[in-house]
Amino acid sequence: MxxxxxxxxxxxxxxxxxxxxxxxxxxxxxxxxxxxxxxIQCVAYAKTASDVMLRGNARDWWHNAAGVYDRGQAPEAGSVLNFRGTRRMPLGHVAVVRNVIDNRTITIDQSHWAQAGVSRNVAVIDVSPNNDWSAVRVALNSGSGNYGSIYPTYGFIYPRHEGSGPSLRQTVMTAWDKKATATQLAQAPATATPAAAEQEAAAETAAAPQNDGAVSFGSEE
CATH class of the missing domain: 2.20.70 (Ubiquitin Ligase Nedd4; Chain: W;)
Known part of the structure; x- marks a missing residue:
């Protein structure tokens, strides 16, 4: 039976x-x-929750998107945030941008972060020195307002063909960002370079493990 x-x-x-x-x-x-x-793996979820359809593990998406989708360093609702592979997260990670809160804060929908299932409306803050989203921190699941380790990213993959130009939504969000005040809804920690982010992730591997997404597996299975 x-x-x-x-x-x-x-x-x-x-x-x-x-x-x-x-x-x-x-x-x-x-x-x-x-x-x-x-x-559900993060790659499988990103394919169903966005209009970005790519093959390969999460760490391969950025390069596989070349010539297919526009890519950039500015968040846009509906785009895919592509995490680089690190020692703690060798296959990388992908997450779908849900909302752009301000120029340093977004919310994402994702799966298989910290061995969990689908998690929605998760806050992510940019801690890169140049505000290019090359280093981010993801909110912990505890709801305490704390953020996990610094993770390096490639940037954002937009759900439009390369060279097609920004969408109307992105144009509006860019204009909004220029008028945004310095007040942010989330207090960003000290900025860090992508290299420093990888060093921190590697250093924490030898330390006690934290349930902040280090065990995400970005395979396409």
Missing amino acids: HHSAAHTGSHSRIQHASVSTRSTHRGTRVASSRHHAHV
């Missing part, structure tokens, strides 16, 4: 339940069940 896959409240985990039977010494057949959970 086999039960079809059942979904939990969110689509982050797909539960597969199978039921098997066995005979006891008294001849009574006893049913036992096993549950297996599968977490």
Whole structure:
């Protein structure tokens, strides 16, 4: 007897339940069940949650997007934030930009960060010295307002063909950013260069592990 896959409240985990039977010494057949959970990989989720369709592991998306999609250093709703591979996160990571809050803060939707399922509306802050989003911190799941380690990124992959120019939304957001006040909704930590970000990530590998996304696996499976 086999039960079809059942979904939990969110689509982050797909539960597969199978039921098997066995005979006891008294001849009574006893049913036992096993549950297996599968977490959606960040690459698979990004493909379904955005209009960016690329092959390869997350760390390969930036280079694979060349000649196909526009890329840049400015966040835009609907774009894909592409994390570089590090020692703690060798396959990289991709996340879909949900909203641009200000020139240093965005929210993202993602999957398989810190071995979790789909997480939505997660705050990310830019801590790069040049405000080019080459180094970021992701909010922790605790809801405490704290942020995790610094991670280097390539930038943003936009869901439009290369050379097609900015969308109307991006033009509006650029104009808005120019008028934005210095007040930010999230207090950004001290800035850091991408090289420093990789060094920090490598250093923390030898230290006690933290549940801040270091074990994300950006494979395309």
